[in-house]
Amino acid sequence: MRTKLCFTILAIAILGLFMGASVAGAETMKCRQVTFFTKLEVIQVGDVPDHIIGVYDQTGLASFDTGEVASLALKGTADYIKGSGPIQGYTIFTFEDGSTFALKWQGSGRADPMGKGSRFESTATIIRGTGRWAGIQGEGTATGRRFVPLGAGAQLYTDVTLTYTLPSK
Numbered sequence: 001m002r003t004k005l006c007f008t009i010l011a012i013a014i015l016g017l018f019m020g021a022s023v024a025g026a027e028t029m030k031c032r033q034v035t036f037f038t039k040l041e042v043i044q045v046g047d048v049p050d051h052i053i054g055v056y057d058q059t060g061l062a063s064f065d066t067g068e069v070a071s072l073a074l075k076g077t078a079d080y081i082k083g084s085g086p087i088q089g090y091t092i093f094t095f096e097d098g099s100t101f102a103l104k105w106q107g108s109g110r111a112d113p114m115g116k117g118s119r120f121e122s123t124a125t126i127i128r129g130t131g132r133w134a135g136i137q138g139e140g141t142a143t144g145r146r147f148v149p150l151g152a153g154a155q156l157y158t159d160v161t162l163t164y165t166l167p168s169k
Helices: 002-023
Strands: 027-044 051-064 069-081 085-094 100-111 118-130 137-146 155-165
Touching: 027 069, 069 100, 085 118, 100 137, 118 155
Parallel strands: none
Antiparallel strands: 027 051, 027 155, 051 069, 069 085, 085 100, 100 118, 118 137, 137 155
């Protein structure tokens, strides 16, 4: 029994070393996105009051903790009942040198108690990169807020934190 316990502890220790090695080299980046809705299509579902499905485009800028700024294009959907429900979509960041990376994200939005805007949170997976971001892999989280009712032109901000790795050069 004692030998089995020793082998189990050794296996866990070795696994921990390998798991630590895979995270070693991971970096974190943070940014604040400021966007606005350039296009919004809303369909009333009709099953319960105030149930909508929305498809939207947003554009804006992301200001990174490194001082860099990237333009961004965001495409998403929302399935809201009374202003709350699941959201999902894609965001593509384009940097001054032409390099890009793309996120796939999903989360939820919650209507503000005052009924004017919403708060949202999501998780993201980095799905692709080009230029200096080629081969990027990672994931992250985001939280944000819209201060006005959902509609074309509505502005919002999102704080994003990503942990990522790049292939060795």
